[in-house]
């Protein structure tokens with residue numbers, strides 16, 4: 001069984017992405033990055049990306065992580081905050097700790113593509 005199936009498939013991923021953006025947009029350190037961004041569109045991409053990363057069907061057709069984030073001025077501290085919000089979201093939804101750790105491990109290698117060192 002994939003992680004995607006074990007956490008509850010499409011419905012669980014959609015709920016997680018909604019909760020995750022609520023947290024990110026409530027965080028004063030992160031909110032400015034999303035000024036003027038179409039959050040509905042971003043959620044759609046994020047559902048596809050997270051779904052594919054967890055072994056779900058469909059695949060992700062968006063830009064690569066480096067292309068999508070370059071020039072935004074994201075530091076490793078911002079990256080950590082975003083991953084922390086995602087972790088808190090998954091824990092809050094009752095995803096088991098070892099699964100949360102596995103998901104965190106899947107995202108960690110993206111750090112170098114998403115964050116630019118200050």
Ligand code: HEM
Nearest residue numbers: 030033034037045046049062063068074078079082107114
């Ligand atoms: C695990 C970390 C992250 C993942 C998996 C992720 C994933 C994504 C995805 C899939 C997109 C859509 C790409 C597209 O439209 O083709 C996106 C866009 C975006 N992300 Fe991230 N992201 C992460 C971290 C961050 C961080 C740390 C920030 C800022 C603090 C951020 C800010 C943004 C913004 C502003 C966009 C929209 C860019 C635009 O439409 O021009 N992301 N991200």
